[in-house]
Every structure is written in structure tokens, then in C-alpha cells.
Amino acid sequence: MKNFRLSRAFLLVAILTCAVAFTARLNVSAHEERKLGKYNVELGWRVEPAAVGVMNGPDVYVSFADPKDAGSDPKKALEALKIDLQVEVTLGPAKKTIKLERNYPYYSEYEGTGQANLVGSLLPTRPGDYTFHLTGTIEDLKVDQTFTSADKKFGTVEPAADILFPDTNVDAVSLQQQIDALKSEIDALKAAKK
Amino acid sequence: MKMNRCRLPLAVCLCLCLFGALNHVQAHSILVKSSPAENTRLDSTPAEIRLWFSEPLEARYSRFDVRDANGVIRVTAASSVDTTDAHQMFMRLNPLPNGLYSVSWMASSAGDGHPTTGSFPFSVGVPIAAASANVSASEALPVDGALVRAFNLLALSLLAGGAAFVVFIWRPLALQSGEERLMRLIWIGWLATGAAGVAMLVLQTGLNTATALDDGLTPALILQTLSTVYGLLWIIRVGCWLVVGVLLVRNARYRWLMPLVLTLSAVMLLTQSLFSHAGNASERAAALAGDWLHLLATTCWVGGLIALAVTIPVLRTQTGMLARAVALFSNYVRVAVAVLLITGVYAAWLHVGSLDALTGTLYGQALLFKIVLIIPLLAIAAVNLIFTQRGLTGGAEVWGGRLRALVGAEIMLTCGMLLAVGALTSLDTARAALILQQRATAMMPNEVGGMVIKEGTHVMLTAKPGYVGQNTFEVRLLTLNGKPINDADRLRLRFDKADGSGESELDIRGAQPKDGVYRVEGANLSSPGQWRVRLTVQRPQQYDMVVDFQPTVSAAPVAQVLDPTPPLTERSFANALAGMAALACGGALLARPAAGVGARVLALLLMVGGVVFLLSGLGVG
Numbered sequence: 013m014k015n016f017r018l019s020r021a022f023l024l025v026a027i028l029t030c031a032v033a034f035t036a037r038l039n040v041s042a043h044e045e046r047k048l049g050k051y052n053v054e055l056g057w058r059v060e061p062a063a064v065g066v067m068n069g070p071d072v073y074v075s076f077a078d079p080k081d082a083g084s085d086p087k088k089a090l091e092a093l094k095i096d097l098q099v100e101v102t103l104g105p106a107k108k109t110i111k112l113e114r115n116y117p118y119y120s121e122y123e124g125t126g127q128a129n130l131v132g133s134l135l136p137t138r139p140g141d142y143t144f145h146l147t148g149t150i151e152d153l154k155v156d157q158t159f160t161s162a163d164k165k166f167g168t169v170e171p172a173a174d175i176l177f178p179d180t181n182v183d184a185v186s187l188q189q190q191i192d193a194l195k196s197e198i199d200a201l202k203a204a205k206k
Numbered sequence: 207m208k209m210n211r212c213r214l215p216l217a218v219c220l221c222l223c224l225f226g227a228l229n230h231v232q233a234h235s236i237l238v239k240s241s242p243a244e245n246t247r248l249d250s251t252p253a254e255i256r257l258w259f260s261e262p263l264e265a266r267y268s269r270f271d272v273r274d275a276n277g278v279i280r281v282t283a284a285s286s287v288d289t290t291d292a293h294q295m296f297m298r299l300n301p302l303p304n305g306l307y308s309v310s311w312m313a314s315s316a317g318d319g320h321p322t323t324g325s326f327p328f329s330v331g332v333p334i335a336a337a338s339a340n341v342s343a344s345e346a347l348p349v350d351g352a353l354v355r356a357f358n359l360l361a362l363s364l365l366a367g368g369a370a371f372v373v374f375i376w377r378p379l380a381l382q383s384g385e386e387r388l389m390r391l392i393w394i395g396w397l398a399t400g401a402a403g404v405a406m407l408v409l410q411t412g413l414n415t416a417t418a419l420d421d422g423l424t425p426a427l428i429l430q431t432l433s434t435v436y437g438l439l440w441i442i443r444v445g446c447w448l449v450v451g452v453l454l455v456r457n458a459r460y461r462w463l464m465p466l467v468l469t470l471s472a473v474m475l476l477t478q479s480l481f482s483h484a485g486n487a488s489e490r491a492a493a494l495a496g497d498w499l500h501l502l503a504t505t506c507w508v509g510g511l512i513a514l515a516v517t518i519p520v521l522r523t524q525t526g527m528l529a530r531a532v533a534l535f536s537n538y539v540r541v542a543v544a545v546l547l548i549t550g551v552y553a554a555w556l557h558v559g560s561l562d563a564l565t566g567t568l569y570g571q572a573l574l575f576k577i578v579l580i581i582p583l584l585a586i587a588a589v590n591l592i593f594t595q596r597g598l599t600g601g602a603e604v605w606g607g608r609l610r611a612l613v614g615a616e617i618m619l620t621c622g623m624l625l626a627v628g629a630l631t632s633l634d635t636a637r638a639a640l641i642l643q644q645r646a647t648a649m650m651p652n653e654v655g656g657m658v659i660k661e662g663t664h665v666m667l668t669a670k671p672g673y674v675g676q677n678t679f680e681v682r683l684l685t686l687n688g689k690p691i692n693d694a695d696r697l698r699l700r701f702d703k704a705d706g707s708g709e710s711e712l713d714i715r716g717a718q719p720k721d722g723v724y725r726v727e728g729a730n731l732s733s734p735g736q737w738r739v740r741l742t743v744q745r746p747q748q749y750d751m752v753v754d755f756q757p758t759v760s761a762a763p764v765a766q767v768l769d770p771t772p773p774l775t776e777r778s779f780a781n782a783l784a785g786m787a788a789l790a791c792g793g794a795l796l797a798r799p800a801a802g803v804g805a806r807v808l809a810l811l812l813m814v815g816g817v818v819f820l821l822s823g824l825g826v827g
Contacts, residue, residue: 104749140750141698141742162698168742171752189661 044165049153056166064172069134070099075127082125090128097148136169244326251302262292270311304331306675308732327732356628358402364395366471367509374804384520439477446470475501492822495815496549503545508620515613529598541808552784563636570636576626583619654757667755681724690722696744701730731759781823788816
């Protein structure tokens with residue numbers, strides 16, 4: 013039992029390590045682009061392919077749809093935009109709201125006006141098709157958009173087994189699931205014995 | 207040892223961390239659509255393959271190739287990014303042998319240089335469909351196509367049949383008034399024929415490109431169809447149609463133009479026959495002659511009936527005229543029915559050939575439906591021929607009213623017949639469909655798939671017949687107690703192979719499963735070898751369940767080549783028999799003293815058809 017607790021502690025430490033490492037390291041971009049008012053908004057995963065147990069999160073780029081709106085200094089214009097966005101991430105019954113923060117670097121040159129990058133942090137614990145509900149404001153523009161990863165726009169979250177090397181045939185999350193399943197079976201057997 | 211195991215997750219996560227840091231592959235250039243579309247079955251090699259992407263492509267690093275069912279690249283021509291629209295990649299194709307192919311693409315976004323890859327399957331020719339055990343699905347009746355074809359026949363009937371009625375029935379009566387009614391009918395037929403022509407072109411384009419009207423069927427694709435054989439025939443038809451329009455305008459002044467209208471309408475019918483089942487038959491000349499005569503007789507009968515119904519009120523106002531008109535029309539229809547019976551029996555032998563094919567295929571069943579309608583139609587025609595005509599000649603006015611009701615009933619039945627013909631021309635012939643069925647039955651099923659227990663659920667996947675090519679994928683979801691799970695609102699099947707080829711996807715949404723079984727069809731297992739099929743199950747208020755299956759798929763056994771063409775001796779016999787019947791019947795009807803001009807023209811055409819049958823039976827042409 014002690015060893016079991018110890019392994020969970022190691023797992024937690026490992027996950028946190030990954031989270032810190034990825035937050036500092038990620039170079040990301042968006043995948044599904046939509047024109048909202050005078051802005052282009054792109055949304056996707058910070059890291060693709062997205063996999064269970066890998067630090068990730070929603071990744072949003074905002075740019076001017078019309079370069080004229082950016083004026084002579086697009087960087088300054090984008091950095092001056094008042095952007096207040098949040099993402100409600102849904103998988104099955106689980107929901108989590110993530111406030112989007114400015115990434116570093118916030119501004120990146122990309123085609124005409126460049127783009128501003130906002131990110132949130134999330135570590136997917138289950139594979140599947142996640143839904144991102146983006147809400148908030150960009151200046152006076154109200155944003156209320158839903159993006160689903162299953163619609164061939166951006167990647168779905170894959171089982172970690174896809175990228176394990178050497179192949180262990182089991183990843184940490186599914187291992188935990190198996191343990192939980194065994195535990196419930198043992199509980200059921202104990203209850204039946206009584 | 208325990209400590210080592212405890213450290214495993216840490217090692218794993220560090221590996222993931224390293225992997226994530228190095229891997230920034232993004233899915234930017236998304237395949238928006240393709241021509242041919244995914245899982246399309248084509249009758250022949252398309253002129254080109256064209257892919258549309260969501261972003262402009264970097265020409266230097268974007269490409270695709272075409273692989274056959276064995277994974278061998280079949281096309282050596284390079285694909286190119288379209289210089290006029292960098293969102294598109296295309297490849298011109300030389301004719302490919304029948305088989306299953308997969309298009310594997312790599313697209314590099316010109317915007318950010320991120321590469322994306324993918325593939326999709328399509329097939330060329332009928333034999334691949336035979337690899338599917340699900341023959342019934344490939345034999346489904348395309349209802350929209352059948353309706354368009356039936357409407358086309360009705361329109362041509364109004365035009366050609368109306369013109370024939372004017373030339374052969376109305377004008378010999380030498381009535382001073384009433385023709386304007388018929389002209390209105392012919393104009394309606396002319397307009398409807400124009401509309402039907404456009405609908406037929408759109409329908410054919412949709413069939414060529416496997417694109418639906420509401421799914422990217424563009425004017426450019428439609429114009430592309432005009433460069434095909436069908437397009438040439440369609441242009442001839444439109445040319446005739448336009449000239450007919452001019453002739454109809456001038457008809458008021460030059461009454462001799464109406465026979466020309468009839469002749470051009472017959473040419474328009476010929477363009478129909480040239481692009482039909484008859485156009486692919488073994489004895490093409492005989493099949494075409496038979497099909498054209500059949501169409502001509504049908505339009506003369508159907509259009510004539512409608513024209514008669516329209517003119518009955520006028521004819522009743524003049525003593526004895528209705529009786530004369532009915533006598534002329536009966537003689538004329540007598541020949542039309544003879545033509546229909548001879549050419550119909552010939553076509554039934556040519557395209558059906560056996561009782562099994564008649565009862566066991568959709569084509570055969572549509573033909574049976576048509577025959578069922580013909581029986582009361584012939585009965586009504588007989589009543590008109592024997593009783594109505596006599597009654598009217600004897601001056602019994604009551605028969606005028608009865609005639610109108612009988613003609614109305616005949617028109618309704620003929621409209622039903624036209625629907626059956628629309629279905630017949632939309633389906634594979636019964637001979638071909640029966641062979642597909644026999645081949646599918648002969649092929650031993652080799653179902654592949656597997657069963658996994660995950661998260662309290664039995665998940666079973668089966669691919670039938672389990673060979674490379676078209677398969678029916680059946681997913682069965684059961685609780686551990688064996689209770690079916692019917693509430694999954696979305697299932698996704700993603701296919702790929704270890705070498706990265708064959709990536710494709712199938713989606714099941716909004717299914718209404720029975721016993722927890724969800725089905726979808728696709729040709730996604732496009733080459734032999736081991737595949738990974740990743741199933742994602744979405745259920746309301748539950749976490750997605752992701753399950754992998756690794757079926758090993760082999761190429762379908764080489765099917766015995768079966769030719770739907772009847773043997774030579776049978777063909778010779780049938781052609782000779784049809785020829786003799788046509789000559790004898792045509793000669794007898796031509797020689798009848800009471801036969802009018804219309805009946806004689808039809809009888810003469812039947813005799814010409816008989817000569818063509820006989821020559822075909824002798825192996826000439």
C-alpha cells in the first residue's frame with residue numbers, strides 16, 4: 013500500500029515536471045480559423061498531436077482580418093487590443109473553464125498583420141474528442157464560439173500509448189484506470205462474500 | 207524492483223516531455239474536399255484527381271500519389287499544385303485497370319510550412335463492388351435519378367407524342383379549330399424537355415464526379431461533363447431542342463414544319479438511346495434500334511393519350527369526329543403496342559435474361575412492376591378498341607364521357623410506367639446485378655475485427671467481407687452483463703497502417719442502432735496488411751472511449767471473370783426471332799387497309815428494326 017502511494021506520488025511529480033517543462037517550452041499555433049467581426053480567431057491545441065498525459069491546452073491566435081485596421085504598426089495595434097477570453101473545455105461529463113493568458117512572445121509575425129497569442133494550460137487525462145467553447149470579448153466584439161476537435165479541424169487527444177517509447181503497452185493513466193477497475197472488482201467480491 | 211516500477215511513469219512522462227518539445231507537427235492544410243470523393247465507386251478512370259485544401263499549398267513540398275490495392279504506386283505522373291489556385295492539387299490520369307485505389311497526399315502549407323498527410327480510397331469499375339458482400343447496398347435505387355429520368359421521358363412524350371398526334375391524327379381530321387390546344391401541350395412539352403435536359407446534365411455530372419448538387423456540384427464541373435461522350439449527345443439534343451423551338455414558332459405560318467418537329471424529337475430520343483444500357487450491349491445496332499423504337503412507341507402512346515384527352519372536348523362538339531379520331535388513334539396505338547411488345551420482350555431478354563434475374567434484382571423487380579401496369583393498360587386499350595370505338599361510331603354519346611375516364615386512367619397508368627422506366631434506366635441491368643450477387647455469394651466471407659473489454663463495455667468490431675476494398679464495419683457495444691448500448695451519439699473509426707499510409711476516417715452520427723450494433727460502409731481498408739482501426743465512442747455525459755483494433759486484411763480472392771453477355775448462339779437466335787417477329791408484325795400492320803399514315807410509319811420503322819435485328823443475328827455489324 014505504501015509503495016502504491018509512492019508510485020502515485022511519483023506520477024504526480026512527473027506530470028508536474030512535464031507541465032512546467034511544456035509551459036516554458038511550447039511553440040504553438042492554432043488550427044481552426046474563424047472570422048469574427050474584424051478579427052480572425054484561430055483555435056487549437058498548443059501541442060499536436062495531443063496525447064494523454066502530455067502538457068497541453070487551448071491555444072488562440074487573434075489577428076486583424078483587414079490589414080488596414082492594423083494601421084502602420086500592427087504589433088502595437090495588436091498589443092493594444094483589449095482581449096478577455098476564456099475557454100470552457102468539455103469531455104463527456106467533465107467541464108473546465110480556463111482563462112486565457114497572454115503567451116510569451118505575445119506578438120508573432122504571421123502573414124499580414126501578425127497575430128497575438130493567448131494560451132491556457134491543461135493536461136488531458138483521457139483520450140477523446142474535446143470541445144472548446146470560447147467566450148469573452150475582443151474590444152467591443154462579443155465572442156461565443158464552439159470548436160470540436162473531432163471535426164477534422166484540429167487533433168483529437170490520442171492515447172499516450174501512441175508515443176510511448178520503448179513501447180510499454182500501458183501508459184500511466186490507463187494503468188491508474190486498470191488499478192481502479194481492479195479495486196472496484198475486489199470491493200464487489202468482498203461485498204458478495206459478506 | 208518496486209521502485210523501478212514506480213519510476214516508470216516518471217520516465218514515461220519525461221519521454222513525452224522530450225517528444226513534445228521536438229514535435230510541432232500541426233494540422234494546417236486540411237483536405238476540404240476531393241474529386242473523386244472519398245469512398246467513391248467510379249465506372250471509369252476519372253480524367254484527373256483533384257484535391258482542395260483549406261490553405262494555399264507550397265508547390266515544392268506538396269504532392270500525392272495513387273496506390274493500388276497492393277500498395278503499389280500506379281501512377282507515375284507527378285501531381286501539381288494548380289497555378290491558378292494554390293489551394294488545389296491535381297493529377298491527370300491515364301486509364302487505370304478496374305480496382306481499388308487510395309490517394310495518399312502530403313500538403314505543405316504555404317502559410318506556415320507545416321506538412322499534413324492523409325489518404326482516401328476510391329474504386330474504379332464494377333469488379334471491386336463485387337468484393338463487397340453487401341451487394342444490396344450497391345444495388346440501391348437512386349430515387350432522384352429515377353425521378354429525373356421519368357420526368358425526362360414524360361417531357362419527351364409531350365413533345366414527340368404531341369407532335370405525332372398533330373401529324374397523324376389531328377390534321378387528317380381536317381378540323382378548323384382546336385389545334386391551339388395541342389400546340390399549347392407541345393409548347394409545355396418543349397419547355398419541360400429543356401428543363402429535363404438541364405436536370406439530366408446535372409444528374410450525369412453528379413454521377414461522373416460522385417458529387418451531390420448540394421455538395422459542391424459547380425458549374426465548372428457541369429461544363430466539364432460537356433467534353434464527354436454524354437456531353438456531345440447532350441449538345442446534339444439541345445441543338446435539336448432549339449431548332450424545334452424555332453419550328454414551333456414558325457408552325458403557325460408553315461404547317462408542314464410539324465413533321466420536322468416530330469423528326470427532330472425522334473433524333474432527341476435517339477440521343478437518349480445512345481447513352482443507355484443499349485449503348486453497351488453486345489449487338490449494339492440491334493439493341494439501339496430496339497431501344498429507340500421502344501422509346502418512340504412509348505412517347506407516341508403516352509403523348510398521344512394526353513393529346514387525345516386534351517382534345518376530347520373539342521372533338522365531342524363536332525358530330526362523328528370523336529369516333530373518327532378514336533379510330534385513327536386506335537390504329538396508331540395498335541402498332542405502337544406491337545412495337546412495344548416486340549422491343550420490350552427483346553430488351554427484357556437482353557437485360558434480364560432469366561427468371562432469377564427478374565425476381566432477384568431491383569432491375570427485374572422494376573420491370574415486373576412495369577409489366578403489372580401494362581396489363582390493365584392493355585385491357586383499357588382493348589376496351590377502347592372494341593367497345594368505345596363501336597359505341598362512338600354507333601352514335602352513343604355516353605361513350606364520349608366513358609372515353610375520357612378511360613383515357614385518364616390510361617394516362618395515370620402510363621405515368622406509373624414512366625416511373626418504372628426511370629428506375630430501369632437508373633439501375634444496373636438485371637444480368638449484371640445477378641452476376642454481382644453470384645460473385646458476392648461465391649466469395650467466402652473473411653470477417654476481420656476483434657473484441658475488447660474496456661471501461662465496463664464489450665466493444666466488438668467486425669469488417670465484412672473482410673477483404674481489401676469495400677467493407678461494412680459493424681460496431682457492437684454491450685455492457686458486461688450483455689445489455690446492448692444504444693445511446694452512443696457518435697462513433698468515429700480512424701484507419702491507418704504502421705507505415706503511415708491509408709489514413710482515413712468514417713463517422714457514424716445520429717444512428718438508431720438495434721441491439722447495440724452500429725454500421726457504416728467504406729473502402730477504407732485499401733491495401734493488404736495489418737491495420738490499426740481506432741474507434742472513438744461518444745455517449746451522452748460519458749467520457750469518450752477510445753479502443754484500438756488491429757485487423758490483418760488480405761486482398762480479395764480473384765473473382766472468376768463472368769461476362770453478362772449472353773452466348774453467341776442465344777444472341778443469334780434471339781435477334782433472328784425478334785427480327786422475324788418485327789418484320790411479320792410490321793408487314794401485317796402496314797398492309798392493313800384501315801391503317802392511317804401514323805400507323806404505317808410506325809409499322810415501317812418496326813420493319814426496319816426487324817431488318818437490323820436479323821442482320822445482327824447473322825453477325826453483320
